[in-house]
Amino acid sequence: MKLLLVAALLGLTCSAADVSIQADLATGAVHVANVSNEPLLKVYAGTDPGLPAMSGAYSWKEGTLTFTPRYPLVAGVQYKAVYNTSSILFALPQKPAGPATRLEKMYPSSAILPANQLKLYLEFSQPMARGGIWSHIHLLRDDGKAVELPFLEIDQELWSPDQRRLTVLFDPGRIKRGVTPQVEMGEVLEPGRSYTLLVDRELRDANNQPLAEAFRHQFRVAPSLREGIDLKKWIVTAPKAGSTAPLEIGFDRPLDWALLQHTLQVKGVAGVTAIDRDEMRWRFTPAQPWKSGGHELVVDMALEDLAGNRIGRPFDVDLFERVTERITAQTTTLRFDVR
Numbered sequence: 001m002k003l004l005l006v007a008a009l010l011g012l013t014c015s016a017a018d019v020s021i022q023a024d025l026a027t028g029a030v031h032v033a034n035v036s037n038e039p040l041l042k043v044y045a046g047t048d049p050g051l052p053a054m055s056g057a058y059s060w061k062e063g064t065l066t067f068t069p070r071y072p073l074v075a076g077v078q079y080k081a082v083y084n085t086s087s088i089l090f091a092l093p094q095k096p097a098g099p100a101t102r103l104e105k106m107y108p109s110s111a112i113l114p115a116n117q118l119k120l121y122l123e124f125s126q127p128m129a130r131g132g133i134w135s136h137i138h139l140l141r142d143d144g145k146a147v148e149l150p151f152l153e154i155d156q157e158l159w160s161p162d163q164r165r166l167t168v169l170f171d172p173g174r175i176k177r178g179v180t181p182q183v184e185m186g187e188v189l190e191p192g193r194s195y196t197l198l199v200d201r202e203l204r205d206a207n208n209q210p211l212a213e214a215f216r217h218q219f220r221v222a223p224s225l226r227e228g229i230d231l232k233k234w235i236v237t238a239p240k241a242g243s244t245a246p247l248e249i250g251f252d253r254p255l256d257w258a259l260l261q262h263t264l265q266v267k268g269v270a271g272v273t274a275i276d277r278d279e280m281r282w283r284f285t286p287a288q289p290w291k292s293g294g295h296e297l298v299v300d301m302a303l304e305d306l307a308g309n310r311i312g313r314p315f316d317v318d319l320f321e322r323v324t325e326r327i328t329a330q331t332t333t334l335r336f337d338v339r
Helices: 180-185
Strands: 004-007 011-015 020-024 030-033 041-045 056-061 064-069 079-083 086-090 103-107 112-114 119-124 137-141 165-169 194-199 215-222 235-237 247-250 264-266 271-276 281-286 293-300 331-338
Touching: 020 079, 020 086, 030 041, 041 064, 103 215, 264 281
Parallel strands: 112 215
Antiparallel strands: 004 011, 011 020, 020 030, 030 064, 041 079, 056 064, 079 086, 103 119, 119 165, 137 194, 194 215, 235 247, 247 281, 264 293, 271 281, 293 331
């Protein structure tokens, strides 16, 4: 089938005698006219044949099939829309060059991590491009050697909707005891050693520009942490009635930075939260002065520590132990008094 490719300000069109594919660069939607509602349309972020199709929603109306991507398109990335044997390439125009993007922070922020550390969060100053991240993220031991395949290199990269935060998972097969990868390759992180996470400058942002500089974060490794979170070990510092002083919750261990953003809330009280002390303290400042009396802190049971342990439940249970308790509640509460 011979294809006609036309570029315009608001979109790109590929048309044939019976098929017309159009990409709307203003919305990111891809339309295929004069077709049935068969789900033959696939859109890819990149031209590598091994890439999975983008996720999104499909709709069909009056002979036009429309795909709307789940996440916004990124400038500088070449996209490919394929319907049956017809296809088009399209990309958002590059934005004017601005300040170079920086990798500003890694979480956990602690300089000591457990050997069964589950995930890392990388915070960038501006939106980043999708695709090809794994060749730019390295884990180096204190002897200078790179750790072999430390991360779970999934094709569907775990970016936040604004594409400024990347979640990097350590290979869980090398964390859980008794499974094949852990037995054959050993743990990624060895207690007593120091490591450096290196993100090289060539990682590209949404404008297809390299980072301002390479990012390095050094940390030491402590023994694995395989105990569930115990709320009885939390230290609650209640504020005074009539004040807007923060409620402070001190943890006995660092907790997951991203999950702390939304798994704790004071029932019936509006306010803002802050996390500090290397994710070992959560502070809540009310929008209005505290009222005297009893209050409840609602804790989502999905809250995890750095090793993926949840409230009353470790991330992995030794294969020779018997699980004697199942946790079914979705939330639990911690009471405190304001006087």
